[in-house]
Amino acid sequence: MGRRPCCAKVGINRGAWSAREDKILMDYIKVHGEGKWRDLPERAGLKRCGKSCRLRWLNYLRPDIKRGNISVEEEELIVRLHKLLGNRWSLIAGRLPGRTDNEIKNYWNTNLSKRVQGDKINDSNEPGLGGLENKGRKLDCKPGIDMGSHQVIRTKAVGCKKVVVPWQQDKQMIHKSIDPGRDSESPCSSAQQEDSSFRFLTDFDINELLISDVICSEGHQGKQINEWESTVVDGEVQTQPDFPVSEHGAKLDASTNEAIRREDWRNDDDEWVKKGVATRSQEFQEEEEAEKEAEEEDPREVKPVAEDGSDGDFEKIKSLLHSHTQDLEIIQREACPTGQHYNNNMSVFRIVKMIELMKTQDEMTSLVSRTTSYITQTCNIFIDKDKDLRPSVENWISSSLLDSVPA
DNA sequence: AATGGGCCCAACCGCCGCTAT
DNA sequence: TATAGCGGCGGTTGGGCCCAT
Numbered sequence: 001m002g003r004r005p006c007c008a009k010v011g012i013n014r015g016a017w018s019a020r021e022d023k024i025l026m027d028y029i030k031v032h033g034e035g036k037w038r039d040l041p042e043r044a045g046l047k048r049c050g051k052s053c054r055l056r057w058l059n060y061l062r063p064d065i066k067r068g069n070i071s072v073e074e075e076e077l078i079v080r081l082h083k084l085l086g087n088r089w090s091l092i093a094g095r096l097p098g099r100t101d102n103e104i105k106n107y108w109n110t111n112l113s114k115r116v117q118g119d120k121i122n123d124s125n126e127p128g129l130g131g132l133e134n135k136g137r138k139l140d141c142k143p144g145i146d147m148g149s150h151q152v153i154r155t156k157a158v159g160c161k162k163v164v165v166p167w168q169q170d171k172q173m174i175h176k177s178i179d180p181g182r183d184s185e186s187p188c189s190s191a192q193q194e195d196s197s198f199r200f201l202t203d204f205d206i207n208e209l210l211i212s213d214v215i216c217s218e219g220h221q222g223k224q225i226n227e228w229e230s231t232v233v234d235g236e237v238q239t240q241p242d243f244p245v246s247e248h249g250a251k252l253d254a255s256t257n258e259a260i261r262r263e264d265w266r267n268d269d270d271e272w273v274k275k276g277v278a279t280r281s282q283e284f285q286e287e288e289e290a291e292k293e294a295e296e297e298d299p300r301e302v303k304p305v306a307e308d309g310s311d312g313d314f315e316k317i318k319s320l321l322h323s324h325t326q327d328l329e330i331i332q333r334e335a336c337p338t339g340q341h342y343n344n345n346m347s348v349f350r351i352v353k354m355i356e357l358m359k360t361q362d363e364m365t366s367l368v369s370r371t372t373s374y375i376t377q378t379c380n381i382f383i384d385k386d387k388d389l390r391p392s393v394e395n396w397i398s399s400s401l402l403d404s405v406p407a
Numbered sequence: 408a409a410t411g412g413g414c415c416c417a418a419c420c421g422c423c424g425c426t427a428t
Numbered sequence: 429t430a431t432a433g434c435g436g437c438g439g440t441t442g443g444g445c446c447c448a449t
Contacts, residue, residue, distance in 0.1 A: 014418085014419080015417090015418075015419095016417070016418080017417085017418090049419090051419085051420090052418070052419075055417085055418065055419080056417090056418080059417075059418085060417075060418095102416080102417075102418085103416085103417095106415070106416050106417085107415095107416095109415095109416095110414070110415060110416080111415095
């Protein structure tokens with residue numbers, strides 16, 4: 001299956017943009033906004049390829065682009081993010097407001113990569129950025145950050161094959177499912193798994209998400225899991241009264257540094273898993289007890305509709321979900337300073353990407369735990385009570401999410 | 408002053424993921 | 429389910445500039 005070229009090659013201007021072309025493009029975008037790049041040249045009267053217009057706008061004409069030299073602080077951040085993420089320039093650029101991926105890529109290739117190389121050769125015995133100099137400047141880098149060899153975090157969509165989300169009555173299974181060292185066998189009965197209307201909430205292996213996707217995913221091929229994704233996104237933001245969404249922006253840098261500092265879980269997956277097995281069993285027991293206590297007092301706890309036979313909790317659930325889909329907007333806004341919004345079909349893996357720099361692994365584990373718990377809790381209400389009502393709730397969850405996510 | 412080499416960076420190219428149909 | 433199309437990403441290119449000879 002061939003792809004037609006993005007534009008006709010004949011009659012198209014190439015090379016450097018003239019001031020007049022820039023003005024036409026800026027004026028057009030000012031009126032019509034970004035997007036529809038393919039049609040833009042014709043509509044705007046530009047003899048340019050749509051992709052060329054997009055690039056010109058994103059890398060040069062955008063009003064929020066920061067001009068001037070890259071500061072020492074920015075440079076250090078680039079180095080550290082590159083250590084963490086590898087050549088994923090757009091992600092790195094997302095952490096440097098006003099800087100474009102192209103600019104950072106160029107800066108890396110022309111300045112930093114050589115110095116990193118030199119650092120590896122000349123300074124192999126000394127940890128840190130000892131050999132990293134920039135026109136007389138020396139980066140003030142924290143000890144323990146090795147410029148040379150590193151293992152980057154690679155996020156990748158993970159195919160969801162297994163069912164691990166447990167039923168309400170066996171809450172301990174929730175913890176089992178997120179513990180990398182424990183048995184990942186599905187706690188759900190086959191009959192429950194076959195319930196197609198519920199499957200979109202359960203077709204998900206948290207073990208894979210945690211180990212392969214969050215920590216260092218490799219060898220997995222993504223696939224679309226839109227229905228489930230929406231729900232988990234919903235759960236992700238809605239299930240955590242202790243999740244300080246409004247403070248995320250302020251915590252971005254601190255959490256990034258923290259993520260980089262935590263060499264222990266990045267350098268060796270197996271080692272991390274071992275550590276996790278050793279320490280998490282006890283942690284989860286403690287968390288479980290704490291949760292039990294908290295649940296008894298939590299006014300937001302949603303009781304099964306079956307208890308009093310009314311549907312009143314449906315409205316309560318709707319209200320909770322709605323309030324947290326608003327939180328999702330905040331997360332998006334603060335996690336995407338470049339304005340690069342994710343589109344309506346929010347996937348959990350995109351969310352993971354967004355927050356991977358903001359959250360440590362432990363936070364992530366806790367996040368998935370709460371998400372799983374909430375989804376399970378919510379669904380059981382309808383499984384227990386009213387099979388006819390459940391699809392409408394599922395639909396409502398999906399549609400309300402779509403409404404709440406900025407285009 | 409002419410020339411050649413190196414550097415910088417805007418722009419291009421090709422591929423890929425996602426979405427709509 | 430298959431396919432077409434769009435937007436985005438990362439690697440590469442090449443023109444212009446600077447500097448040493």
